[in-house]
Amino acid sequence: MQVALVGLGVMGKNLALNLIEKGMTLVAYDKNPDAGAELLSCAQSLGVEERLHIVSDLGDMVRRLEPPRSVLLLVPAGELVDAVCNELIEAGVSKGDIIVDCGNSNYKDGIARKLKYQNKFEFATMGISGGAEGARHGPAMMASGSEGGWERLVPWFEKVAASYNSESCFARVGQSASGHFVKMVHNGIEYALMQLIAEVYHLLRIGTGRSPKEVAEIFESWSEGELNSYLLSISRHILSLEDSNQTPLVDLIDNKVGAKGTGLWTAQNALELGIAVPSLVAAVQARHLTNTISTLAAKEMTYQAKETQKIDIDLEELKSAFYFASLLCYRQGLALIKGASRSHQWKVDLAKTLQTWRAGCIIRADYLDDIAKGVDFIDTLENEAKALRSITGQAIQTGLAFPVLASTQTYIATLSTPSNGHxxxxxxxxxxxxxxxxxxxxxxxxxxxxxxxxxxx
Incomplete structure (x- = not known):
């Protein structure tokens, strides 16, 4: 089996090594010749260079592949995807070939491209999660579409993807460009979970006066049980790090948080579809607020510093509240995927979607089994719901900001208590x-x- 890969940045290089190490013959191209040389050097160190062919242009790439061809794109989203597609057409790709956009493209662009190129080649989409480490050793892969070329690729993607209980974390989750929509929502959930963990840290650090190392110990104890997750694990590790002067690493880092757009797309699409995902939207806005001082509206949005209050927190109650809030962040994301699937007639399989998130990806967590049980299970968690209500109230009393915690409590309260919409x-x-x-x-x-x-x- 031969496949081509265009784009040898961090993700492309690591996925390429994963593919050839699993036995695939790869033809690789990047406009930067140094990227190709680096990949070849890595392949040589692994002793698999005979399965790698670096080419200097897309024409050579197409000529080396026997039709029907399979080409993976790992290039930045936007105009560059179309530019590569057009170059591939000029280079000779044909209708039986499949081109898979594996970047973080907007799903709307994927829908448009499927129509645009339908008489030229099969255009498919796949979201990949797990960062460089995941791409190298086993990512989560959320593919979509029913293109004829998939049967050539599926066995290989099942091999290179992460696995959980002997099941691959690769799946074709639905029709059209639903793979990129699912990956977008995955990132929206990721935003919410990261912010939620940061808020729990903030409450423990500022609200109760604990040190970063003490918070790390609490997170470590949580990770030993049902709350084990990738994001909680890396947060524990980060909070335990100190420089040579024993200054906590987090105290040396600026407060401004960047974003690449998928969180914003999640919020925008939720509003367009009329589906409430307040925790996910709050996480996006929380990042924006950290950058307020750099905006044109800084003078109108910068206020005097205020005193905050110390409180005592029951750690078991906090643990229950965090668990419940985490479940609700996932459930909001799944509701958005289900709503979009219904609106676009994608037939997204939520069970397959959750399977892709079991391992390899950023939002993997041991409690995904609980999320899969659905709303009926959520309704049985009465003590956890009370804990979220109590902790949210105590947290707000400190005077500190808890956008995701408060939004999550608002979400469940709005859907489970009398509304004021009348x-x-x-x-x-x-x-x-x-x-x-x-x-x-x-x-x-x-x-x-x-x-x-x-x-x-």
Whole structure:
């Protein structure tokens, strides 16, 4: 089996090594010749260089591959993907060939490209998670589409992907460009979980006065049980690190947080689809807030420093609240995937989606089995729900910021307690005559129900 790979950056290089180490013959190209030389050197050190062919241009790549060809793209999202596709067309790819975009492209671009190139070649999409380490030793791979070329690639991707209980973390999760949508939501969940962990650290560090090492010890004890996850594990390790002067590493790091766009796309698409994912949106906004001082609106958004309060926290209650909040972050993401699948008729398989997240990816966690049990299981966690309510209230009393913690509590409370939407409906109809729906399901107006005096202006 031969496959071509375009783009030998960090992810491309490591996935290439993974592929050839598993037995695939690879034709690789990058516009930077040094990238190809580095990959060849790595392959030589592993003794697998006979399965690697570095080419100097895409024309040579296409000529070396016997049709039907399989080409993987690991290039930056956006215009570069189209530029490579057009170069491949000029180089001679044909309708029986499959081109798989493995980058972090917007799923809408994937839908457009499938139509754009349908008479030229098969265009498919696949999200890959796990960073450089995952790409090298076993990532999570979220593919999509029913293109004819997949049957050539599936056996190899099942080999190079991570595995969990002897099951591969590669799957074709649904139709069209749903693989990139699933990867986008994966990243949105990742944003929320990272921020949630940071908020728990913040509460323990500032709210209770513990040191980073003491918080690391708490995270370590949690990781030994049902809360074990990749993100909690790396957070524990980070908090245990000190420089040569025994200064905690976290105290040397600037507070501004960057982002590459997938979190923002998650928030935007949730709003467009009308599906509430407040924890995921709050995590995106939390990153934006750390950069407020650098924005044009800095003067309007910078306030005087305020004193905060110390509190005592029950660590078992905090553990329960964190577990429950984590489950709800995942459930919001799955609800968004399900809603998008229904809207776009993608037929996304949520069980397959969760299987791809079991190992190799950034949001892998031992409690994914609990998430798979669904809303009925969530409803049985009464003590955990009470813990989230209690911890959120105590956290806010400190005066510190807890956007994801508070948004998650708001999410579950809105969906499980009486809502206040009836008054908002009435307000909208009062000033805009947008209509109201009564408990009987009928659409009406306030004036149909009561005789209103002259409206307040």
């Amino acid at each position: 008054l908002v409906q009435a307000q909208r109809d009062y000033f805009g005559e947008h209509g109201i729906k009564t408990h009987s399901g009928e659409t009406s107006h306030l004036t149909d129900l009561v005789d209103l005096p002259e409206k307040v202006r």
